[in-house]
Amino acid sequence: xxxxxxxxxxxxxxxxxxxxxxxxxxxxxxxxxxxxxxxxxxxxxxxxxxxxxxxxxxxxxxxxxxxxxxxxxxxxxxxxxxxxxxxxxxxxxxxxxxxxxxxxxxxxxxxxx
Numbered sequence: 001x002x003x004x005x006x007x008x009x010x011x012x013x014x015x016x017x018x019x020x021x022x023x024x025x026x027x028x029x030x031x032x033x034x035x036x037x038x039x040x041x042x043x044x045x046x047x048x049x050x051x052x053x054x055x056x057x058x059x060x061x062x063x064x065x066x067x068x069x070x071x072x073x074x075x076x077x078x079x080x081x082x083x084x085x086x087x088x089x090x091x092x093x094x095x096x097x098x099x100x101x102x103x104x105x106x107x108x109x110x111x112x113x
Contacts (some may be wrong), residue, residue, distance in 0.1 A: 004092065007085035012106040014080065016113045017051040022052050024113065025071065030054055035108035039067070063088035069109075080106045 024032070030042040041058045051072035058065050067084030082105060086094060 003088050005087045006091050007083070008030055009084075010082045010106055011109065012080045013074060013078075014110045015077040015107050016110055018078040020070070021071055021113050025052060025054070029048070033109060035105055035112055036069075043100050056108075060094055061090045063091040063094050065094075077079075080109065082106055088107060 030036040043055045046053045054069045070081040
């Protein structure tokens with residue numbers, strides 16, 4: 001039997017220098033940023049193709065929650081992309097909670113840089 005999947009994405013182009021943001025993530029990790037704490041189960045920082053990616057994956061009340069924060073360079077600064085998804089029948093109730101936790105996450109992350 002198939003399970004429902006809910007997903008979202010958010011993007012932000014900022015004038016914050018990519019090198020500065022990448023260096024802070026490499027040195028301090030996601031736990032150093034208050035804005036990233038709502039998704040406390042961050043995995044290891046992945047580097048490749050000129051970008052950085054942080055992933056999270058966890059189970060919440062029977063639903064599978066997963067997502068990625070991608071930081072890539074742009075001529076104007078740094079390009080941030082947040083993708084998330086929730087899979088499972090309990091996601092009908094929990095997806096709003098995931099969106100609430102990630103609302104304005106990229107804006108708050110840039111403010112902390």
